[in-house]
Amino acid sequence: MEKIALPTAGLVVVEDNKLLLGYSRNKKAWYLLGGKVDPGENSFQALLREIKEEINLSLAPESLTFYCHISAPAYGEKTNIIMEQDCFFYELKEKIQASSEIEDVRFFDFKTYQKEPIQVPGVVMLYQRLIADGHLQ
Structure with a gap:
């Protein structure tokens, strides 16, 4: 079966040795906040749009x-779909809350996840990448 790329963008927020994740109402799992890149968008534009939709936060592009980039099997999709995710660091200073398709947001260390x-x-x-690069322990 031919592999199909699914372009996505993810928000990487690390605080107190933990990674911020959102709980998907649809797929019942904890994910990186962000989502699919729509036609005509790049990953950066998609991330700005998705974060506004998911946690009602307007990110400043310069932040x-x-x-x-992460390539991995796309959870909850057909087995031939590969998530191609550009990940962007963000230093969160705002209070956030879930909205839209996100049920909850929470920080996890790797062992807890x-x-x-x-x-x-x-x-x-x-x-694994964050740990290898020294951003998490």
Whole structure:
């Protein structure tokens, strides 16, 4: 079966050795905040739009810093769909709350996330990258 790329963008917020994740109402798992890149958008534009939709936060474009790209099986999609996610660092200073398709937002350390009933492959890969790069312990 031919692999299909699913372009996405993710918000990386690290605080107190924990990563900010959002709980998807639809897929019942903790994900990086962000989402799919729509036609005509780049990952940066998609992230600004998705964060406004998910947690009602208008990000200042200059406050985002590209961190890395993650390729992983797209959780909850057909097995031939590969998530291609550009991840951007953001220093969160605002109070946030879930809205739209996000049920909850919470900070997780990697050990706590690993105890969740579902671990999304791309999130696990991001944790591993953050640990390897010294952003998390």
